[in-house]
Amino acid sequence: MNLDWANIGFGYIKTDKRYVSTWKNGAWDEGGLTSDDQITMSECACVLQYAQTCFEGLKAYTTVDGRIVTFRPDLNAKRMVDSAKRLEMPPFPEERFLDAIEQVVRANKDWVPPYGSGATLYIRPYMFGIDPVIGVKPATEYQFRTFVTPVGPYFKGGAKPIVIKVSDFDRAAPHGTGHVKAGLNYAMSLHAIVTAHEEGYAENMYLDPGTRTKVEETGGANFIFITKDGTVVTPKSDSILPSITRRSICQVAEEILGMKVEHREVLLEELSDFAECGLCGTAAVISPVGQIDDHGRSICFPSGMDEMGPTIRRLYDTLTGIQLGLLDGPEGWVHEITV
């Protein structure tokens, strides 16, 4: 594939093959690859009326020695089972999820960006209720699909720290669906993110809706904080989406870098005590946050607005080093796709 990898950006680019499996009469069919990127469904499909859909997101990379790998796809498979159950959808079996990813990446191997380009192949598994439902109840037919699309480097010309705001909107109710990757969590976040962008902010910091005193996460990434004495702190709440990137960073910090890690409630009030702040997710791995605005008060981290703080940089370099085959990580983290 002869694409300008550094400049493809983050839009959808149609690739050759995608995977489809259908649930009907109480079972998943055997599934397989198709070239057809279009979906035809009833005007009354459950997903269109009641948003019965969930998704996953992971990436395939080319390593330094030319292998194509994915990062901890078993955790995406598990998380999608959790999401499906919470939305009353039939879980797609974990081993079949892994097989679907293998098949799609292999079939689109020419779309996997080369090592060193900074670009990656984004993998999007998702499922939805497809048969007509007008009274509120779960669908009885579902599709599980996976497509891939190449995405450009997240940080063009270095990772510049961003400015975010404490949002007046809430992302996830206590005992709601914040901990699963449901499309509905994103539908209701669109107004908040458009508003934040209009005000000049890159992201929203959402607080716990119950007390509005505790830090939850952004619309699509978990927070990581570094204390002045070098401890990694990540917010704990039942309504935060369990980011695989964040969990991996904490394990890297503790087991490889010998750092102290705390997973606990983080108060809005204590933010000004931290030395560094970042956002963790598959897309950017870690985006540094330089400033958080809270209704007229600005919290400016000592790491500043020019570059990543030193501790977040170390975590970023270690995790991306493992993903790209430059460093050895824990057993089973890097999953090779034989082509």
Ligand SMILES: *Cc1c(COP(=O)(O)O)cnc(C)c1O
């Ligand atoms: C997907 C997602 C993340 C990041 O999870 P990763 O597994 O690290 O990609 C964080 N927060 C929300 C709300 C998400 O949907």
